[in-house]
Amino acid sequence: MNMSVESKSCEKIEIVKGLVEDFRANIDYLFTHFDYCLFTKLIDRILTCKGILIFAGVGKSGVVAQKIAATVTSSGTKALHLSAQNAMHGDIGIVGADDLVFLLSKSGETDELLSLCPALRSKGASLIAIVANKASRLVCACDDHFVLPAVRELCPFDIVPTTSSLAQLIFGDLLATALMKYKNISLDEFILNHPAGRIGKRQTVRVRDLMLSGDKMPTCRPSNCLGEVLVELSNKQCGCICILDNEKHLLGIFTDGDLRRSLQTYGVDSLEYPMHELMTRDPRSICPDILAYEAMQLMEDGRPITVLAVVEKEKCVGVIKMHDIIQAGL
Numbered sequence: 152m153n154m155s156v157e158s159k160s161c162e163k164i165e166i167v168k169g170l171v172e173d174f175r176a177n178i179d180y181l182f183t184h185f186d187y188c189l190f191t192k193l194i195d196r197i198l199t200c201k202g203i204l205i206f207a208g209v210g211k212s213g214v215v216a217q218k219i220a221a222t223v224t225s226s227g228t229k230a231l232h233l234s235a236q237n238a239m240h241g242d243i244g245i246v247g248a249d250d251l252v253f254l255l256s257k258s259g260e261t262d263e264l265l266s267l268c269p270a271l272r273s274k275g276a277s278l279i280a281i282v283a284n285k286a287s288r289l290v291c292a293c294d295d296h297f298v299l300p301a302v303r304e305l306c307p308f309d310i311v312p313t314t315s316s317l318a319q320l321i322f323g324d325l326l327a328t329a330l331m332k333y334k335n336i337s338l339d340e341f342i343l344n345h346p347a348g349r350i351g352k353r354q355t356v357r358v359r360d361l362m363l364s365g366d367k368m369p370t371c372r373p374s375n376c377l378g379e380v381l382v383e384l385s386n387k388q389c390g391c392i393c394i395l396d397n398e399k400h401l402l403g404i405f406t407d408g409d410l411r412r413s414l415q416t417y418g419v420d421s422l423e424y425p426m427h428e429l430m431t432r433d434p435r436s437i438c439p440d441i442l443a444y445e446a447m448q449l450m451e452d453g454r455p456i457t458v459l460a461v462v463e464k465e466k467c468v469g470v471i472k473m474h475d476i477i478q479a480g481l
Contacts, residue, residue, distance in 0.1 A: 194326070198330075200249065202276075204250070205245075205252045206230065208261075208264070209261050211312040215323065216319075218320065222324060231245060239267065248276065251279060252271050256289055259283070259289035279297065281297050283318070299319065338354070357441065358437055358440070359440060361476060362470060369393065369470070370394075370467075373403075376424060377424055389472065390407050392405050399467055401434070404434040406457075435460075459471050
């Protein structure tokens with residue numbers, strides 16, 4: 152019984168291995184037969200396009216077209232997905248004379264796309280076929296084309312879109328990233344399109360956006376004794392208190408950790424000590440316009456700390472906590 156189970160398991164593994172090798176061979180074929188010159192000409196044409204890029208397909212190719220449009224848009228080039236079915240019922244109104252329309256179809260014989268071509272031409276748009284069959288009707292119906300060489304689909308019947316879908320995805324990703332390089336898209340430009348992601352937040356959220364200021368910032372004078380400031384330290388729940396002079400210059404900082412160390416060193420007598428004797432002098436500080444992510448790095452540099460005083464024009468204007476930075480998703 153065990154031998155039978157083990158035999159079936161080995162058989163399944165061999166099936167998977169075979170599929171992986173077939174997939175690798177098909178994708179390797181795509182890369183070894185990729186037309187670099189034609190792809191470069193296609194990029195040049197896009198760079199001179201005064202309109203937007205529009206991607207359309209049917210079935211799985213339609214799903215890939217939607218993904219390509221999203222990737223191209225997010226990487227700095229205006230693009231849209233057009234439903235081939237809905238286009239003939241009003242959505243084609245989005246298409247303009249300066250636009251480039253990419254029609255994705257493995258066979259190049261997709262009826263919905265072929266029917267769409269005359270309507271797109273009437274709008275004045277330029278059509279580009281992305282196919283695996285250079286001799287297809289779609290190539291003849293378009294102004295230009297790009298062939299994605301593929302041997303066969305992964306499924307045993309050479310029907311289910313697998314290799315062809317991946318080839319289309321690879322084409323789209325190459326297109327988007329090539330445009331980024333050709334257009335010299337900077338990190339700052341890229342971040343502007345991704346303000347909600349972690350990368351975006353790290354490049355847009357500043358100390359000023361997260362710091363505690365005004366009445367929320369715990370402060371005291373250097374002459375105050377520890378017993379006098381415990382209420383302020385506890386109520387503000389900041390983990391520290393900033394020691395300021397009359398002009399709000401930062402003289403030092405006193406943290407929860409300093410409180411524990413003071414009690415361990417001086418016992419109950421520490422409550423009578425003035426803050427200028429207990430505080431940490433010349434604490435790390437940061438400007439409010441610095442990125443919050445840089446504040447986090449500064450806190451982690453050397454001996455880790457959990458709070459930073461915020462100083463602007465030589466005056467202490469706030470406190471930023473590691474907890475709040477993490478909570479912001481940075």
